Amino acid sequence: MNQYPDPGPGEPWHQPDGQTPGWGLPPEQHHGGVIEPYGAPTGGYQPMGQQPPPGAEVPLGTVGEIAFSQSTVITPIGRFPIRGTVWTVNDMSRTERTTPTWAVVVAILVFWWTCLLGLLFLLVKEQKTTGHVQVSVQGHDKHYTTSILVTHPAVVGQIHQQVNYARNLA
Helix, strand or coil: CCCCCCCCCCCCCCCCCCCCCCCCCCHHHEECCEECCCCCCCCCCCCCCCCCCCCCCCCCEEECCEEECCCEEEECCEEEECCCCEEEEEEEEEEEEECCHHHHHHHHHHHHHHHHHHHHHHHCCEEEEEEEEEEEEEECCEEEEEEEECCCHHHHHHHHHHHHHHHHHC
16 A cells, blocks of 8 residues: 555656656655665654654764764674774875966966966966775674775864774774
8 A cells, every 4th residue: 555646647756667756665764755874774764853762872973884882883784892893094095286277278378478477377286185095993703894085185184083082982
């Protein structure tokens, strides 16, 4: 018994095969437009402003796909106690400082009219960060590694702070 009426042809959300919206999710994970994250326990959806149920641990931080609370590490492969875990961070990002193409073009064009003054445009530098940071947690016969894409050097510092906080709890 479907509580949502089937959309007619041409209506928004009309599915090619005539199915109702839901993108193939089980009905218990589809909450009227709000989709639970993959692997989330059913019924785990809580609208903003509501408190978690009593006795549930609130995550203190997350690092990529790894969340941790006062006493538990939560990963896609399962939960395990945080005490005795080993955290490892590998920074595989790199930051390059280069002269942007527009500055080179302007320096060449302006050089003909102002001689050496146009060369000042070559002092303009652009900073670009690429790569990822790999975070691993292991303990209690479980091991999980996640990679986090990095687009700014400050993100690397934030990841290190989160991992150091988790290490202090361990």
